[in-house]
Amino acid sequence: MGFAICVQCGSQKEAALEQCRLCGFDPSNSDDDEVKSVYLSVGRFACDDAEVQQAYREELQVIAGRIQSGKSVDYDAQELDRLRVQKEMVESVPAMAVWGAVFRLFLPALIFLAILGLVNVLLKIALR
Numbered sequence: 421m422g423f424a425i426c427v428q429c430g431s432q433k434e435a436a437l438e439q440c441r442l443c444g445f446d447p448s449n450s451d452d453d454e455v456k457s458v459y460l461s462v463g464r465f466a467c468d469d470a471e472v473q474q475a476y477r478e479e480l481q482v483i484a485g486r487i488q489s490g491k492s493v494d495y496d497a498q499e500l501d502r503l504r505v506q507k508e509m510v511e512s513v514p515a516m517a518v519w520g521a522v523f524r525l526f527l528p529a530l531i532f533l534a535i536l537g538l539v540n541v542l543l544k545i546a547l548r
């Protein structure tokens with residue numbers, strides 16, 4: 421199960437990128453907010469190690485308390501960079517895969533059309 425906290429108000433939510441039900445904060449409006457939201461979720465760690473996630477969950481609850489009392493979060497700049505790179509990779513890979521699949525899907529049709537066009541031209545020449 422997911423566990424994340426709102427970047428803005430510190431309230432608990434299930435997924436890093438979902439809109440906060442309490443303050444309405446929506447991380448998907450900015451890349452920066454998205455990265456910070458992933459930072460403040462157990463999804464920050466790619467591994468499914470329950471112990472690591474449990475430990476970070478407790479840390480997140482402390483951070484949530486800080487946000488709720490109006491203090492700012494000390495984001496680790498290197499960790500934010502790492503998450504940003506990870507996010508860019510995740511976003512670029514499916515796009516490439518989709519275009520590859522589209523290309524493979526339409527390639528036979530393109531070859532077929534090319535042959536039709538060629539036959540058409542040859543027929544015109546032959547019938548002259």
Ligand SMILES: [Zn+2]
Nearest residue numbers: 426429440443
């Ligand atoms: Zn919120």
